[in-house]
Amino acid sequence: MGQALDxxxxxxxxTITFHYLFPQLTMGLALLLVYLKTKALATGDEHYNRAxxxxxxxxxxxxxxxxxxxxxxxxxxxxxxxxxxxxAGGVIGQTLAMEGVFSFFLESSFLGLFLxxxxxxxxxxxxxxxxxxxxxxxxxxxxxxATDAWMQHPAGYxxxxxxxxxxxxxxxxxxxxxxxxQYAHNMLGAVQTGCFVMAAVGAFYLLTKRDENYGRTFVRxxxxxxxxxxxxxxxxxxxxxxxxxxxxQPATLAxxxxxxxxxxxxxxxxxxxxxxxxxxxxxxxxVPNVLSFxxxxxxxxxxxxxxxxxxxxxxxxxxxxxxxYHVMVGLGTIFIAVMxxxxxxxWRGRLYLSRGMLWILxxxxxxxxxxxxxxxxxxxxxxxxxxxxxxxxxxxxxxxRVAAGNAxxxxxxxxxxxxxxxxxxxxxxxxxxxxxxxxxxxxxGDLAAATV
Amino acid sequence: xxxxxxCLVAIMIAVYVLLDGFDLGAGAIxxxxxxxxxxRRQILASIGPVWDGNEVWLLAAGGxxxxxxxxxxxxxxxxxxxxLMMVLWLLILRGSSIEFRNHIQSAVWDPxxxxxxxxxxxxxxxxxxxxxxxxxxxxxxxxxxxFFEPLxxxxxxxxxxxxxxxxxxLVGVLALLALVMHGGLWVQMKTSGEVSSRAGKLAGRSWWxxxxxxxxITGITFRVQPQVLANFSTRPWGLVFPLxxxxxxxxVVFELRKRSEPRAFLASCAYLTGMLTSVVFGVYPMxxxxxxxxxxxxxxxxxxxxxxxKIGLVWWVLGMILAAGYFTLVxxxxxxxxxxxxxxxx
Numbered sequence: 001m002g003q004a005l006d007x008x009x010x011x012x013x014x015t016i017t018f019h020y021l022f023p024q025l026t027m028g029l030a031l032l033l034v035y036l037k038t039k040a041l042a043t044g045d046e047h048y049n050r051a052x053x054x055x056x057x058x059x060x061x062x063x064x065x066x067x068x069x070x071x072x073x074x075x076x077x078x079x080x081x082x083x084x085x086x087x088a089g090g091v092i093g094q095t096l097a098m099e100g101v102f103s104f105f106l107e108s109s110f111l112g113l114f115l116x117x118x119x120x121x122x123x124x125x126x127x128x129x130x131x132x133x134x135x136x137x138x139x140x141x142x143x144x145x146a147t148d149a150w151m152q153h154p155a156g157y158x159x160x161x162x163x164x165x166x167x168x169x170x171x172x173x174x175x176x177x178x179x180x181x182q183y184a185h186n187m188l189g190a191v192q193t194g195c196f197v198m199a200a201v202g203a204f205y206l207l208t209k210r211d212e213n214y215g216r217t218f219v220r221x222x223x224x225x226x227x228x229x230x231x232x233x234x235x236x237x238x239x240x241x242x243x244x245x246x247x248x249q250p251a252t253l254a255x256x257x258x259x260x261x262x263x264x265x266x267x268x269x270x271x272x273x274x275x276x277x278x279x280x281x282x283x284x285x286x287v288p289n290v291l292s293f294x295x296x297x298x299x300x301x302x303x304x305x306x307x308x309x310x311x312x313x314x315x316x317x318x319x320x321x322x323x324x325y326h327v328m329v330g331l332g333t334i335f336i337a338v339m340x341x342x343x344x345x346x347w348r349g350r351l352y353l354s355r356g357m358l359w360i361l362x363x364x365x366x367x368x369x370x371x372x373x374x375x376x377x378x379x380x381x382x383x384x385x386x387x388x389x390x391x392x393x394x395x396x397x398x399x400x401r402v403a404a405g406n407a408x409x410x411x412x413x414x415x416x417x418x419x420x421x422x423x424x425x426x427x428x429x430x431x432x433x434x435x436x437x438x439x440x441x442x443x444x445g446d447l448a449a450a451t452v
Numbered sequence: 453x454x455x456x457x458x459c460l461v462a463i464m465i466a467v468y469v470l471l472d473g474f475d476l477g478a479g480a481i482x483x484x485x486x487x488x489x490x491x492r493r494q495i496l497a498s499i500g501p502v503w504d505g506n507e508v509w510l511l512a513a514g515g516x517x518x519x520x521x522x523x524x525x526x527x528x529x530x531x532x533x534x535x536l537m538m539v540l541w542l543l544i545l546r547g548s549s550i551e552f553r554n555h556i557q558s559a560v561w562d563p564x565x566x567x568x569x570x571x572x573x574x575x576x577x578x579x580x581x582x583x584x585x586x587x588x589x590x591x592x593x594x595x596x597x598x599f600f601e602p603l604x605x606x607x608x609x610x611x612x613x614x615x616x617x618x619x620x621x622l623v624g625v626l627a628l629l630a631l632v633m634h635g636g637l638w639v640q641m642k643t644s645g646e647v648s649s650r651a652g653k654l655a656g657r658s659w660w661x662x663x664x665x666x667x668x669i670t671g672i673t674f675r676v677q678p679q680v681l682a683n684f685s686t687r688p689w690g691l692v693f694p695l696x697x698x699x700x701x702x703x704v705v706f707e708l709r710k711r712s713e714p715r716a717f718l719a720s721c722a723y724l725t726g727m728l729t730s731v732v733f734g735v736y737p738m739x740x741x742x743x744x745x746x747x748x749x750x751x752x753x754x755x756x757x758x759x760x761x762k763i764g765l766v767w768w769v770l771g772m773i774l775a776a777g778y779f780t781l782v783x784x785x786x787x788x789x790x791x792x793x794x795x796x797x798x
Contacts, residue, residue: 410537
């Protein structure tokens, strides 16, 4: 493997991972903002409007960071992956251009109106602006997932004589079965980030005995929506994705599960460390037959291990892929447990007084970010060694003239810049949470109060 | 079909330059035209609700370029790797400074972001101009369809060119002056009091520089890129584009004297449109000229498949109608001069 290739891969991985910290929250919050605005409209209770205004400020900061870190993503297709862009641009250029034309214009136009136009738009008009921001951000998500889904499972294309791919079916690309399921799974992940963040801020207010009426609204909203999302994340969306991988990317499934040899009645590994050299899982903690059942709904079904495939078709980062997948599934299971337990307490009317549960909700806040990141790592590392599954290898897609030194230069630049942005982000979000949702509460708007 | 898409991408880029051009220009004069915090907030308020939407035209134009001419996107973006990445960094700094400046009022917070906003806007204008200069001059493409340009070599127009040579630097300076004029006229139109009159004066002063450099660079361009002169002599109807630019430039000074602020801004729009369309007309059918004409990328050898281009026309037109609707709504709700009250911080 060439050195430049590794730098280009890490360049994309680093910038996309940092970028996706922001859209996963804004896409999730966009839904919750529509929920809060709908409650305000339906009940006429100003409390929900104030709650929405608080979350709109958090949304605004995250949205701005999502925009500035998102622009480099579109550029990098051309700058770092020129050979891939030349070959596949005729197909995925469609979805990427549609994202610009249909979502970005919508989002950028109505976000300004949503954030600053509440007075002039009126109640219904402001609800509409919230809904259009939601629509824009969720459409954007679809076009991006459809692009990735095409790389995972190419559809609606044909090969040109020069080796490039061109579009042959617009709807084949847009309604790729893989895209629909991956989108559902991905958006549920974003909704869970939004719910956990909202519930955590609510729990913080309840535990510190401030803004408690808002705290209850935030915890209730986060837990109700979050429970539904956590369950749907596992079934049906996670389940179908697993099956699609089993049928279409069998070597990926084997690597995710750390299954080196084919087995009838394959076990599900809960823990264990894959040793690729010796082709085995060390210290395995396994549940017999479960992998066969989950994949084929038959306890004794035959699941193919990695040894069935030539090593050149194995994903090149098997341990990392294995851990990403296990972290994602493990955290997903924890989310179901936390959310369902909180929902039961809420139903019994004891959640707001249960300090233990509120503590758990508060400290869980980094976990959905980790789970979403691990999920995307599973998808992208699992696609290796292919850039477009079965059509183009990752090594063939890189820009032929951009040397490792130049890629390092810009990677280091992004690292420095993003470190500053991360500090800024934490600082500004901390300030908003400290100031709280009550208008005029807790010394809005001056640094002096924050530093004393 | 490919010529249609060539024109559509050109229109998108022109709209980007007209719209983001005024907020880049406003940024470039930010420190000069506005001195106090309240004045600076006037400039920021004059672009606040629209700058992000304006920048989307860059993304949408980039996406459309990718979809219609993938080979151009691949070759151009990887060849201009370093300057594009720097443009990205500047866009990140600039976006952050506009969005985060007004979160906190402090003697160390605002001036920091004001400086970043001004500096990044200024450099972006120069970079975009230099990029245009590179496209006109031609790049060292070879038979593989790729190239890589370092930031500079020896600043001469030889075979091994860098991004910066005396010609592209000159175009970069023209771009900065033109956007200072454009942004100055916008700020003059959208603000009131001292800021408005200082911005108007800056626009008037940069007008002379724009005039001088436009004349000089036009003369040089005919020698640097022979295709331009050839295109204008074989298809003389194309002269409407440079005429639009000249008319616009004359209009700016004429309307400034008459103190008609919106018309002066519109004249500046006409100048920028005329300049860009002249360049586009001048290099057609090339989309990226090579120093060795054999290897130039043209609308035919860089285009995507016909089916995709046809179906794209359907959704593109639909999307543009929607976008035009949003922009009308946003700009209408933002009509007139901005007002900044003393405590709009937070």
